Amino acid sequence: MLGALVVTLLLALYVWQIAGRAVALIGTGAPVAIFIGVGVAVIPLVVIFLIGKEFHLAATVQRMADTLAAEGGLPVDDLPRSPGGRIDRAAADEAFVPYREAVEADPQDWGAWYRLAFAYDASGDRKRARSSLRTAASIFRSVHAGA
Known part of the structure; x- marks a missing residue:
């Protein structure tokens, strides 16, 4: 969980930088720069949407695991493994x-x-x-x- 939060924070910094570049391009007033700036502004929106979607899935998976654990229905990981830990x-x-x-x-x-x-x-x-x-x-x- 901590790793996911760290990566998300780093990604947020990246998105902030991209959004800043988009605003700067749009602010020039030049038609080509505005067009490119709008295109660049889409990137942070897509990233935010995808991150939100993954966190929503993760929260749902956790709720499902909690529900199955309470019911005794979690899958049991009893498969044989190699000495290195790989599943047979x-x-x-x-x-x-x-x-x-x-x-x-x-x-x-x-x-x-x-x-x-x-x-x-x-x-x-x-x-x-x-x-x-x-x-x-x-x-x-x-x-x-x-x-």
């Missing part, structure tokens, strides 16, 4: 099957999607893990709207 891929792929089947049986179960995300991660498929976590978060938010 074959074991991860084998353990993946019941998580996938749980999602197929009930595609609206956010807990199943959450556990599937961690199964994908253990299998080394980070892209699908992230996608599954986003699906879990979306379902969780719809179920717990206003909570």
